[in-house]
Amino acid sequence: MTKRNVTKLTTVASNPKPTGSDTDRLVDELRRRIVTNEMPPGSRIRENELAEEFGVSRSRVRDAFGILEERGLIERIPNKGAVVMRLEADSFLELFDVREVLEGLMVRLATQNTEPEYWNDLIELFGDDLEKAVSENDFNAYMAAIAQFRKGCIEAAGSDTLRGLLDDIYDRVLSMTRRLMLVPGRASEGFRQHQGILQAMKEGDAEKAEGLKRDNIRSARQWFLKYNDFLL
Amino acid sequence: MTKRNVTKLTTVASNPKPTGSDTDRLVDELRRRIVTNEMPPGSRIRENELAEEFGVSRSRVRDAFGILEERGLIERIPNKGAVVMRLEADSFLELFDVREVLEGLMVRLATQNTEPEYWNDLIELFGDDLEKAVSENDFNAYMAAIAQFRKGCIEAAGSDTLRGLLDDIYDRVLSMTRRLMLVPGRASEGFRQHQGILQAMKEGDAEKAEGLKRDNIRSARQWFLKYNDFLL
DNA sequence: GCATATTATATTGTTGACAATATTATTGGC
DNA sequence: GCCAATAATATTGTCAACAATATAATATGC
Secondary structure, three states, rough: OOOOOOOOOOOOOOOOOOOOHHHHHHHHHHHHHOOOOOOOOOOOOOOHHHHHHHOOOOOOOOOHHHHHHHOOOOEEOOOOOOEOOOOHHHHHHHHHHHHHHHHHHHHHHHHEOHHHHHHHHHHHHHHHHHHHHHHOOOOOHHHHHHHHHHHHHHHHHOOHHHHHHHHHHHHHHHHHHHOOOOOOOOOHHHHHHHHHHHHHOOOOOOOHHHHHHHHHHHHHHHHHHHHHHHHH | OOOOOOOOOOOOOOOOOOOOEEEHHHHHHHHHHHHHHOOOOOOEEHHHHHHHHOOOOOHHHHHHHHHHHHOOOOEEEEEEEEOOOOOOOHHHHHHHHHHHOOOOHHHHHHHHHHHHEEEEEHHOOOOOOHHHHHHHOOOOHHHHHHHHHHHHHHHHHHHHHHHHHHHHHHHHHHHHHHHHOOOOOOOHHHHHHHHHHHHHHHOOOHHHHHHHHHHHHHHHHHHHHHHHHHHH
């Protein structure tokens, strides 16, 4: 079981596959529009419009819709069309449950597979500068840091199966994560929790890191429950 | 948080959606052939053949392929065709990891959502008759019981999100589960483990049940590691 | 006979046209 | 003016023909 050493982390997480088939590009762009709320839940999406906009055949749009439907990002009603999936509070709670165990697993595997130095970059990233940014409500900086954390963990965990599951879930909850960040106190709490997780990971204590990551998701779930009237 | 009472469990788990579009029927039938090893991993599947066999257009077959690919059951290589996904040992280990946490979650939620009587049918099913059957290597009876257990748990857990993830994973590992059952000693151990889990669930001890379920998957993983030369 | 080039065949990829269905607009009755 | 029935439009669903690519078969040079 060889452990991987520290690798350079790219600064910004751009789209993972810039090249590919027409269908792939469509899936990627539509995914982006959905997770950024550019196309909010409930939006109707017409095949013809997209086909014209992207200069592709309607069949390609159709294929892309099939993939997005399978990923739970859109809903297709026969002969009526496709709309961006609208999640209810129940669905979010379900997603918190699976996130709790899956992200816990992610952190545990990541810890087991790495040397302590692997986490230096992330520990530095979650330092005083970011703390100041969070206290000043610079949510973009915090979101970017969280994305980096995820990326580093998934890479270290080294499980394509797990990566696939987490990617799907991530897409579904991203817009909610952004909103949850606005709740006063949540961001700074999340920041401290991530500091603790990183500390445990550097110490190589996989069980502790997993437990802290699960606490992190559970507390996010609590905040969501408390404020879901404002969040949904 | 209302708990659900005991419900009648159907005897045999047939295909969940007998009706639906042509594409749905195709997906269902191909899924069946793949998980039963009727189409073993590596098998090439040609669009024309299936279109003719099912009396549908090639487009429908193509749509079905898209869905099966997204579910990880087949692999499509551009301009070359589709083959039944071939899993390596690494993938199985990854699947064991996610099964451990997800099935643990399933059992925990199921316990929390039910009254003790809900489990009477399953406890009876995992009784002396089944123990005898297992000791006599009647694997079909055991597989059917396991399927019942899964079904009862997923239903009680009441999370569509979790159900979706587990269904996907189940399809991918079913044929391996069948083979693992042949390893001398594994089936009877699994049987006893399920008895223990059911006991904890009836007692309403969700944490204990989750822990036992995770032990169950971890031990299956151990057996797989030990015998993977014979199993793959 | 063997390796390479070339043709022929089979298979997948893509498209535009048409059918089926739903949505909107129009008409007619009261 | 309001409601129902009907026609017009728009949108999705399906298909069969064609293009692009890969595989198999044949021919060619040495």
